[in-house]
Amino acid sequence: MSEGISQPDKPETLEGESRDLFSKFDDLIAMREGLLASGQEDPFNLVMEKVLSPTRAICNGRDTILLGTYNYMGMTFDPDVVEAGKQALEDFGSGTTGSRVLNGTYQGHKECEDALREFYAMDHAMVFSTGYQANLGIISTIAGKGDYIVLDIDSHASIWDGCAMGKAEVVPFKHNDLEAMEKRLRRIPEGAGKLVVLEGVYSMLGDIAPLKEMVAVAKKYGAMVLVDEAHSMGFIGEHGRGVCEQAGVIDDVDFIIGTFSKSVGTVGGFCVSNHPKFEILRLVCRPYVFTASLPPSVVATAATSIRKLMHGSNKRAHLWENSKRLHGGLKDLGFELGTEEPQSAIVAVIMPDLERGAAMWEALLKEGLYVNLARPPATPANMTLLRCSLCAEHSEEEVETILGMFKRAGKAVGII
Template sequence: MDIFDKYAQIAGRHDKVLELGTDPFGVRLDEILSATEARVDGRHTILVGTNNYLGLTFDEGAIEAAVEAVRTQGTGTTGSRIANGTYALHRQLEEEFAQFLGRRSCMVFTTGYQANLGMIVGLAGPRDVIYLDADSHASIYDGCRLSGAKVVRFRHNDPEDLDRRLARQQEGEAALVIVEGLYSMLGDVAPIAEFAEVKKKHGAWLMVDEAHSFGVFGERGRGVAEAQGVEEDVDFVVGTFSKSLGGIGGFGASSHPRFDVLRYCSRPYMFTASPNPASIASVRAALARIDCEPGLRGQIWANARQLHEGLAGLGFDLCSPMSPVIAVKMPDEGTAVWAWNRLLELGVYVNLAVPPGTPNGVCLLRCSVSAAHRSQQIEEVLGRFGQLAQELAAARA
């Protein structure tokens, strides 16, 4: 038996996707022109699927900070945080993040994926129970598996279902509830205030992954919990540097007085080389800009409104109310793949999302707007979606 035989079904689906055009899971951006534009296969392309929410990948301050860090501190740390891999930069960023979030402590991880792994593995063990929103990100599911804790899923964004399941909790079990602020596929927002009431009722702990909402939601950009006024009821917050902060890495933060014990108990934190100096330096600069420039949030919400209203006006079926993630529902996988290829031909890059990576088996064209998008660019994107709508209608006729 070939060791790759187990992937035969997946490989077969991938081959069918390739028959319809470009490989959507291997698109190469040949030249990055800006935070919102690139050259793809020789075509000037508007990027509407990058999660570059605040457009800070080309922030001059972040770039200069990264360059200076490479010059003065080298290209990498060559060690884990508990060995030789903690630099002054790491501690400085942790202190700045804790202050920004209004939390007692913060830990920096090498990737956002590892932030979820490291937090979940550190917080939960075989004697604990994790109550998990069914639509949670793969990194959260992987962290749950690695923790060895019992996992109980509850219906997506359903506090009443969580309440019923927590009511069956056994005495002596520590319960950790995990939800996301903004869900990355459909663009829907969690009712964190309601979840917080349920967790308090049952004496559980609440962790919120603000990966896609950090920098965008809330008066200061701290996420959905801030926007809903319940930050104090969230015990642990997790996020990534790879979205609004335009870098690589992740963080976990809390005001629990014993939180820092995770530095010696979380294996994904303990046994991974720490983030390189350039990444940390650029994130520090980006965080400072988010803190002092609320206009970035105003711009992304204006752009989200323009795209959401425009797509709805063209007759597309949108999955959620307005947010920086705007998911366009397609009737089936074949149509979704064809539509994705057609948009790429028209100079618009979005994300193709198909099962099993989507909730409820839906097929999506997933858009994410940026504060760096100009209104004219969004109008161009809408014009090309309009052309797509006409071609889809003609095919159905």
């Protein structure tokens, strides 16, 4: 997700006038109003009236297959996970009403961090209230004024915001371009603090980073490495530890950031590390210190889910089959996809423009299928995408049904 999503152009203001603070959003407001005036259903305001399972919900009064939820491992309705949350709610109440450094660390928070340390086989784990805060907090705390952050231009907004908050020098490079990354590192003054920030899976197109090569180059220039594994944790790698594990570089990476809102199936974020000074971050990381901790029921569900994901090899194998089946089927139907081959649980379908993308999204919803509509400036290269996120609980029959829905909707809208 590019930095531009939160950086609209500044409108011109005549001398003596007070600028309307909302005027910078006028173009976006006009675009949205134009889209809705055509009778298009608002793709960014869908309400799920009832969620039936990890793969089904009632939307607009009808049974709908969910293909846009990031519930990769289908843990949201796991009986053990749900029961753990219920028990914690009964035993500890609804919330902590405090920060982790004051009264907000319960036994469940420590158990959740223990589960993360065991899952990653790392020395340290720090749980945040959201995945966004994990990136915001760790990046802004370890790289500050006078330091340099080298990052992929397609990095998530939370990464860009962490860079801005810490006031380090930000040096972006072309997406997944190893040569461009090395050129940026080569130009940084000798002796300066350097942090390379990468993602395992990039969420818009579902493509993975060449971490083996990139981590080697980063280390060659003496940089620390942080990898955001939000969209790969639980699924990619032999033990589900992400692209770092798959690429064989997990021991060379200094920090791994992740979230509980995807494969883990709840909400929250984390950072794991083997750095010997890591624990000091609990006292100096502002998004950790100055926010309330996660409710006991949430950390209980997260810890239970993480421990079950340690034994999720069968689920991981089935999810890979689902990804291959959907990617191959959409390609055979004539859709343009974000990757040549399936690389993750995300399959991005490229639309000709926003208008036809929105029409295709609505046609699929009327078929009984929910996907994500992603639009500029959140997308790379100003693309409009229909982003499909597969789940380990999708059956083979559901994937075939999804392909039939895409075929009918694609023909009706004129995409294929």
